[in-house]
Amino acid sequence: MTTTRRQEQENRAKAFHEAGHVIIARLLGWNITKVVLKEERGDRSNTTYETEKCEREDGIRFSLAGEIAQRRHDPKSLHRFCTYDIADDQNNAVVACQYATRKKDVLHIQPDHRKANAMLNRLIQETEKLVEQHWAQVEAVAKALLEKGELSTKDIDEALGK
Numbered sequence: 001m002t003t004t005r006r007q008e009q010e011n012r013a014k015a016f017h018e019a020g021h022v023i024i025a026r027l028l029g030w031n032i033t034k035v036v037l038k039e040e041r042g043d044r045s046n047t048t049y050e051t052e053k054c055e056r057e058d059g060i061r062f063s064l065a066g067e068i069a070q071r072r073h074d075p076k077s078l079h080r081f082c083t084y085d086i087a088d089d090q091n092n093a094v095v096a097c098q099y100a101t102r103k104k105d106v107l108h109i110q111p112d113h114r115k116a117n118a119m120l121n122r123l124i125q126e127t128e129k130l131v132e133q134h135w136a137q138v139e140a141v142a143k144a145l146l147e148k149g150e151l152s153t154k155d156i157d158e159a160l161g162k
Helices: 003-027 056-073 075-079 083-100 113-133 135-148 153-159
Strands: 031-036 046-050 102-104 109-111 150-152
Touching: 003 031, 003 056, 003 075, 003 113, 003 135, 031 153, 056 075, 056 083, 056 113, 056 135, 083 113, 113 135, 135 150, 135 153, 150 153
Parallel strands: none
Antiparallel strands: 031 046, 031 150, 102 109
């Protein structure tokens, strides 16, 4: 495989990863201000958003959406591309679930791992369903991101036909 082909596959994986974040954020009513396929000071992609209020479960859905969209696009890409983003997103989701299910006693605050795992599994299933239902939008945003390299709110609206 040539470097050009590998870079193309990596860019596609990143575009679908970020598009998953974008679509879930939009469904949650968040304002996406910028999506970047490749940052100037590194090779990581990024989605920047604004929201006045973020419910814990919404933040977890947002964290999970990138990996879920990337996996739906190309399951093999999960082990080759966006590995740092995926690890960060997974860690954020797990920690948030553990925090939400913590038990307080006299000496400690401990997460209820059984409840945290159940919560995480439920949110994964819900987010997978949302990504599936809005897959055409994920594809449209990924395509626009691949074409432009960076999207503004206006660019996202145009990609989605709004």
